Amino acid sequence: MDKPTAVAELFKCQGRILDVKSFGCGNVNDTFLVTLDRNGCAPFILQRMNARVFPRPDLVMSNMRTFADHVLKRLENYPLLAGRRWEVPCVLLSSNGKDHWLDSDGSFWRALSYIRDAQSFDKVKDLKHAKEVGEALGILHGLLSDLPAERLNETLEGFHITPRYLAHYDHVLTITQADRSPELDYCLEFVQKRRPFVAILENAKASGELILRPIHGDPKVSNIMLDTFTGQAVSIVDLDTVKPGLIQYDIGDCLRSCCNPLGEDADRWQDVRFEPDYFRAILHGYLGFAKDFLTESDYEYMYDSIRLIAFELGLRFLTDYLEGDVYFKIRHAEQNLSRALVQFRLTESIESQETAIRSIIQDMR
Numbered sequence: 001m002d003k004p005t006a007v008a009e010l011f012k013c014q015g016r017i018l019d020v021k022s023f024g025c026g027n028v029n030d031t032f033l034v035t036l037d038r039n040g041c042a043p044f045i046l047q048r049m050n051a052r053v054f055p056r057p058d059l060v061m062s063n064m065r066t067f068a069d070h071v072l073k074r075l076e077n078y079p080l081l082a083g084r085r086w087e088v089p090c091v092l093l094s095s096n097g098k099d100h101w102l103d104s105d106g107s108f109w110r111a112l113s114y115i116r117d118a119q120s121f122d123k124v125k126d127l128k129h130a131k132e133v134g135e136a137l138g139i140l141h142g143l144l145s146d147l148p149a150e151r152l153n154e155t156l157e158g159f160h161i162t163p164r165y166l167a168h169y170d171h172v173l174t175i176t177q178a179d180r181s182p183e184l185d186y187c188l189e190f191v192q193k194r195r196p197f198v199a200i201l202e203n204a205k206a207s208g209e210l211i212l213r214p215i216h217g218d219p220k221v222s223n224i225m226l227d228t229f230t231g232q233a234v235s236i237v238d239l240d241t242v243k244p245g246l247i248q249y250d251i252g253d254c255l256r257s258c259c260n261p262l263g264e265d266a267d268r269w270q271d272v273r274f275e276p277d278y279f280r281a282i283l284h285g286y287l288g289f290a291k292d293f294l295t296e297s298d299y300e301y302m303y304d305s306i307r308l309i310a311f312e313l314g315l316r317f318l319t320d321y322l323e324g325d326v327y328f329k330i331r332h333a334e335q336n337l338s339r340a341l342v343q344f345r346l347t348e349s350i351e352s353q354e355t356a357i358r359s360i361i362q363d364m365r
Helices: 003-009 057-075 127-144 164-176 182-193 200-209 247-258 276-293 297-301 302-323 335-352 354-364
Strands: 017-022 032-034 046-047 108-114 213-215 223-228 231-234 243-245
Touching: 003 017, 003 032, 003 223, 017 057, 057 108, 057 213, 108 127, 127 223, 127 231, 127 247, 127 276, 164 200, 164 302, 182 302, 182 335, 213 247, 231 335, 243 247, 247 276, 247 302, 247 335, 276 354, 297 302, 302 335, 302 354
Parallel strands: none
Antiparallel strands: 017 032, 032 046, 046 108, 213 243, 223 231
16 A cells, blocks of 8 residues: 555545545645545545645644634625635544644645535636636635734745845855856846845835735635636635735735736746736736725735735745755756746736736726
């Protein structure tokens, strides 16, 4: 019996395991879908967490339980979702009654409920899909808007703190001798020219203009689940990065992911663009659920968050490439460099449309 199947046996409630297969295309954890033979016994998600990325998985699990408990309670009386399907991935217990299992080599395994009759996509398909993505993030932020941020653990110190990523990049540059290429030279120059704006959100937080709130941390398009039959957003999954943060991180990450029609692994990075029609649809969907708790400063820094988070992810991909691919999973040696090029080209497209993007934000306030 292979390791994932053996561990899955420890989390199943009843029935016999029919299949354990790799699931999804995440860049961090190893994920499997477990199916069982008994009618009414739902399949579930099994994951081996990446200890290099999450050194305190116990705190991650605590945040997931706090998140689920709070959202499930709010869903009991949340008028904005009356009659609408919305599901929360819940933590399953192992045979020892704990929310995880440590195997003999120290690997940390956990199981989560599976969102049935739902699917996700790596790219936004059309304007209806874009609006549903915006609604999903608005629903999540609305459900979390009365959860004190201090109830969540800080599980990834420095996550989305762009100046820290830049400092780490600078350190890696001093100890790495990468083979130079036109693509790498483009990336190095790109970062150098944009150093002045990397602290814009952190400075706003320090001045009190922006405040810490509960965030998802990774609301990219592939984490938004759509009902298989209706196409309506029904959940946001991958809750490892739920933590205190700025909602601008979530807004920026969602938009840089969803407004790039070619996706993160585009074959021709030169053709990558930020699609303003998708942005308008996403923002319309988001504000339908989030408008009541946004502040003037939230609107003022919205463009900056879109630009910054695209740049930040490119910087992280570039750093990982220079460091030997220690964080993000890769399928070929140059993949993280290619990913960095995509995000930097997306950043350029955002910058070239600043006036139009700000105008859309202003029109919807």
